[in-house]
Amino acid sequence: MTALLTLHAVTGAIAILFGRRLGRRAVYVAGLGPLVTFAWLIAEFGTILDREPITESVRWVPRLGLDFDLRADGFGALMLLLVAGIGVLVFVYSNAYFPPNKEGLGRLIGLVGLFAGSMVGLVLADNLLILYGFWELTTITSFLLIGNDHTDARARAAALQALLVTGAGGLAMLAGLLIVGHEAETFSLSGLIADPPAPSTALTVGLALVLVGAFSKSAQWPFHGWLPGAMVAPTPVSAYLHSATMVKAGVYLIARLAPAFAEVGLWRPVVVTVGVVTMVGGGLRSLRQTDLKLLLAMGTVSQLG
DSSP: OHHHHHHHHHHHHHHHHTHHHHGGGHHHHHTHHHHHHHHHHHHHHHHHHTTOOEEEEEEEEGGGTEEEEEEEOHHHHHHHHHHHHHHHHHHHHHHHHSOTTOTTHHHHHHHHHHHHHHHHHHHHBOBHHHHHHHHHHHHHHHHHHHTOSTTOHHHHHHHHHHHHHHHHHHHHHHHHHHHHHHHHTOOBHHHHHHSOOOOOHHHHHHHHHHHHHHHHHTTOTTSTTHHHHHTTSOHHHHHIIIIISGGGHHHHHHHHHHHHHTTSTTHHHHHHHHHHHHHHHHHHHHTTOOSHHHHHHHHHHHHHO
């Protein structure tokens, strides 16, 4: 699994650095990461479905509980199928969508490849702090992709708005993860779910901060405003990041933690209330749109709810 993350990083960097020479062939280079990940997942699917998670661990800073732990189980495989499978389709689409002589194509496609690797790492991470690291990498790559056309004032404004909203939510989430990990005396995600800490005021505060991060990432009310603006990005970017994958990171995190914490404090009432308000509000607002991408953006917000 570490090799898959390395492949995404290397191919994305190659596409960025040698984009002018590669031209539209940069799509094939950066697309290797999602393609190989998809093939690996298909090969390992039988083992994962037999409830035998695939794990990998690299010692890093053990005194801080910071080990590079990766784990692919059934739910992780489902999300990985989404990230890698749709990623392959997006790269195929990009090959036909972008003209061969498009300025900055290598940089754009390389960033999409790096984003794909960040999402793979987020899904496979079995350490709360490592998960947060990949979480913020998706925020940074999203910012660069939304504002790819730096001559467009709308693109720059939308990129900055997305960065501020999701970045601030990410900082709140980091504080929450630190509190939860301290209460549980472990930063292992699988260990946390298997043996959750006893309910306490500190744990409730930590989980509330984690929910803020999840809501902002998945464009839930009242943080939903950044997603329609992000649709200024090129269509393959909007389809992959802001409809299919990055915006589902918050949903993924809530679903991961729900078995252990759904009954703690206000978790269930807050999640249900925010989800219902976002679903109904986003659906009603989508009906008022006359721009197709904005209609799809608000529809996406509604379905995420």
